Amino acid sequence: MDTYRVCLADTVAGGLVHHERFFEIAERSRSATLGRVRLPSDGPRHRGRRADGAGLVLRHGAARFHAPAFTDDLLVLRSEVLKHGPARSWWRTVITRGGTLICTVDVELVCVDIATGQPRLMPPSLADMIGRVARTAALRSPELTAT
Amino acid sequence: MDTYRVCLADTVAGGLVHHERFFEIAERSRSATLGRVRLPSDGPRHRGRRADGAGLVLRHGAARFHAPAFTDDLLVLRSEVLKHGPARSWWRTVITRGGTLICTVDVELVCVDIATGQPRLMPPSLADMIGRVARTAALRSPELTAT
Amino acid sequence: MDTYRVCLADTVAGGLVHHERFFEIAERSRSATLGRVRLPSDGPRHRGRRADGAGLVLRHGAARFHAPAFTDDLLVLRSEVLKHGPARSWWRTVITRGGTLICTVDVELVCVDIATGQPRLMPPSLADMIGRVARTAALRSPELTAT
Amino acid sequence: MDTYRVCLADTVAGGLVHHERFFEIAERSRSATLGRVRLPSDGPRHRGRRADGAGLVLRHGAARFHAPAFTDDLLVLRSEVLKHGPARSWWRTVITRGGTLICTVDVELVCVDIATGQPRLMPPSLADMIGRVARTAALRSPELTAT
Numbered sequence: 001m002d003t004y005r006v007c008l009a010d011t012v013a014g015g016l017v018h019h020e021r022f023f024e025i026a027e028r029s030r031s032a033t034l035g036r037v038r039l040p041s042d043g044p045r046h047r048g049r050r051a052d053g054a055g056l057v058l059r060h061g062a063a064r065f066h067a068p069a070f071t072d073d074l075l076v077l078r079s080e081v082l083k084h085g086p087a088r089s090w091w092r093t094v095i096t097r098g099g100t101l102i103c104t105v106d107v108e109l110v111c112v113d114i115a116t117g118q119p120r121l122m123p124p125s126l127a128d129m130i131g132r133v134a135r136t137a138a139l140r141s142p143e144l145t146a147t
Numbered sequence: 148m149d150t151y152r153v154c155l156a157d158t159v160a161g162g163l164v165h166h167e168r169f170f171e172i173a174e175r176s177r178s179a180t181l182g183r184v185r186l187p188s189d190g191p192r193h194r195g196r197r198a199d200g201a202g203l204v205l206r207h208g209a210a211r212f213h214a215p216a217f218t219d220d221l222l223v224l225r226s227e228v229l230k231h232g233p234a235r236s237w238w239r240t241v242i243t244r245g246g247t248l249i250c251t252v253d254v255e256l257v258c259v260d261i262a263t264g265q266p267r268l269m270p271p272s273l274a275d276m277i278g279r280v281a282r283t284a285a286l287r288s289p290e291l292t293a294t
Numbered sequence: 295m296d297t298y299r300v301c302l303a304d305t306v307a308g309g310l311v312h313h314e315r316f317f318e319i320a321e322r323s324r325s326a327t328l329g330r331v332r333l334p335s336d337g338p339r340h341r342g343r344r345a346d347g348a349g350l351v352l353r354h355g356a357a358r359f360h361a362p363a364f365t366d367d368l369l370v371l372r373s374e375v376l377k378h379g380p381a382r383s384w385w386r387t388v389i390t391r392g393g394t395l396i397c398t399v400d401v402e403l404v405c406v407d408i409a410t411g412q413p414r415l416m417p418p419s420l421a422d423m424i425g426r427v428a429r430t431a432a433l434r435s436p437e438l439t440a441t
Numbered sequence: 442m443d444t445y446r447v448c449l450a451d452t453v454a455g456g457l458v459h460h461e462r463f464f465e466i467a468e469r470s471r472s473a474t475l476g477r478v479r480l481p482s483d484g485p486r487h488r489g490r491r492a493d494g495a496g497l498v499l500r501h502g503a504a505r506f507h508a509p510a511f512t513d514d515l516l517v518l519r520s521e522v523l524k525h526g527p528a529r530s531w532w533r534t535v536i537t538r539g540g541t542l543i544c545t546v547d548v549e550l551v552c553v554d555i556a557t558g559q560p561r562l563m564p565p566s567l568a569d570m571i572g573r574v575a576r577t578a579a580l581r582s583p584e585l586t587a588t
Contacts, residue, residue: 009318012449013456014261015341019205023167024303047309048365058166062209068264071342114161155306156465162307162488171450194456195512218489308555313499317461352460356503408455
């Protein structure tokens with residue numbers, strides 16, 4: 001679980017957080033979630049990138065907006081891996097504020113070689129990290145796991 | 148049909164356009180599409196807002212990413228209204244580059260009172276504009292209309 | 295002092311954080327700094343806005359970029375009020391990473407009525423908050439205060 | 442001269458365009474200005490990048506905000522090179538709307554090797570392009586050139 005303080009730049013005319021920013025906030029949550037299960041054996045990173053050149057990009061993303069959020073709101077972010085395979089993973093991020101559901105973001109991520117953009121299998125250390133997130137979710141919040 | 152030149156700020160590490168930016172680009176396309184059917188009778192706007200306080204916000208948004216885009220790419224944007232009702236409308240934006248499909252963005256928009264955030268029926272002039280967009284789409288590109 | 299974890303959306307092609315994002319990060323730091331000196335007597339906020347309609351907007355902003363930052367970097371943010379008057383304030387935000395200077399952002403903020411955009415004197419509670427920030431800075435880091 | 446239509450995502454609570462977005466709009470203007478003087482001999486680009494790995498990043502950026510801008514505004518952008526040397530260039534972008542001055546953005550750009558981030562001299566084709574922009578500005582708008 002992570003928190004995020006909404007800043008003015010997240011909002012648009014009318015005062016509410018812009019829908020596109022929830023995709024950014026969800027990505028921040030997925031990244032923090034992966035960071036928590038990273039092991040030394042998952043290898044070094046250089047300038048924010050993996051040494052093996054693998055990266056995760058969206059093939060599909062969908063968000064449902066339940067209630068608006070505003071500047072200074074403290075959002076609570078929780079990301080789970082719903083399902084995962086050798087090259088793809090499916091994530092859900094639930095964003096709440098004081099117990100009120102604000103937004104859910106579902107994404108399908110595919111592994112690519114960042115230099116060429118070509119799809120590739122996940123390197124074992126990355127697949128392991130995603131597997132660890134998936135198992136944590138299964139233990140903690142069964143209602144969110146894939147059926 | 149509108150075009151959009153990708154700028155550096157649209158990209159992220161790795162070089163490709165960030166997925167959240169496609170939601171912004173799609174919104175830009177919807178806005179330009181509505182602008183083309185705006186009539187003098189649709190009423191004045193002040194500081195970017197309608198005088199009647201009505202606005203359109205996303206209830207749901209989904210994007211499918213088919214191929215990456217990069218800085219300086221010239222994207223072609225085409226937005227259509229798939230379906231519309233008294234308070235809601237469903238739009239599809241198709242983003243291509245030189246005939247290559249890059250991304251499709253589908254959104255459900257609901258009409259709200261911007262000051263309070265409460266849902267409301269669309270004012271007639273806004274419903275008329277969306278109806279005009281829907282009829283144009285039906286004439287020009289039947290393959291994109293709702294079934 | 296606040297921290298900020300760089301996310302992928304902050305970066306651009308080439309991997310480094312985009313210069314415009316440092317203005318957003320600096321605003322986040324100023325907002326958090328003001329939040330720490332807010333008293334109950336400073337009045338309620340509704341949907342991220344002050345009840346009296348006053349807001350702070352930039353008249354001038356300048357940033358100097360000393361070293362690049364990358365995804366996952368943990369940035370340390372420190373904002374100070376260098377000078378302040380009845381309608382304006384001058385702030386400096388220093389952004390570092392592990393003791394390395396990344397960026398400094400200087401801004402001049404003016405108080406406006408958000409509904410009309412017209413300049414106005416700061417309401418007393420807002421002037422008091424900024425005065426409290428200025429005094430804190432004078433105690434903690436004299437090298438940053440205006441001369 | 443280029444134009445830019447303000448979109449909702451450019452704005453923040455209160456309705457006006459966020460200050461950080463003017464830095465993005467100015468970069469878009471500089472990029473379009475360079476694009477107009479690009480010759481076939483300036484070499485191919487791949488995925489938005491120069492083949493020689495050179496890129497321009499900000500060392501310093503400053504903006505002065507004269508009047509607010511709002512959603513749907515049509516901004517007029519004009520970028521000039523004020524001065525240039527073997528590794529650096531100084532640009533000014535003037536942003537207006539219907540003859541009203543909205544914002545001026547001044548930046549100092551340095552040439553770096555994008556892969557390593559190290560400063561380098563500009564490759565001749567890039568220096569030539571910037572020289573062409575500088576000469577155009579000197580012919581058209583002497584009041585903007587460096588003194």
